Amino acid sequence: MTIKTLSxxxxxxxxxxxxxxxxxERPFCSRRCxxxxxxxxxxxGHRIPGETVxxxxxxxxxxxRD
Incomplete structure (x- = not known):
């Protein structure tokens, strides 16, 4: 049985x-990334699209909340 490693x-x-x-640090290759x-x-710089509030x-x- 062969076990494959996910990459x-x-x-x-x-x-x-x-x-x-x-x-x-996966899924990153390093701490720097x-x-x-x-x-x-x-x-x-990265955003998830959504409606404006x-x-x-x-x-x-x-x-x-009060």
């Missing part, structure tokens, strides 16, 4: 990453 491409640099303990990706999310909706959300 993916690093989201940052596209280098092949094996999904094994040899790559503790992981931090680059985190920075992109923090600076809103109006000021009125934000106010209603605030009222429900």
């Amino acid at each position: 993916v491409k690093c989201p940052t640099c596209k280098k092949e990453v094996l999904m094994t303990p040899a790559f503790p 992981k931090l680059i990706d985190l920075g992109e999310w923090a600076s809103e 109006s000021e009125e909706d934000l106010e209603q959300i605030g009222r429900h």
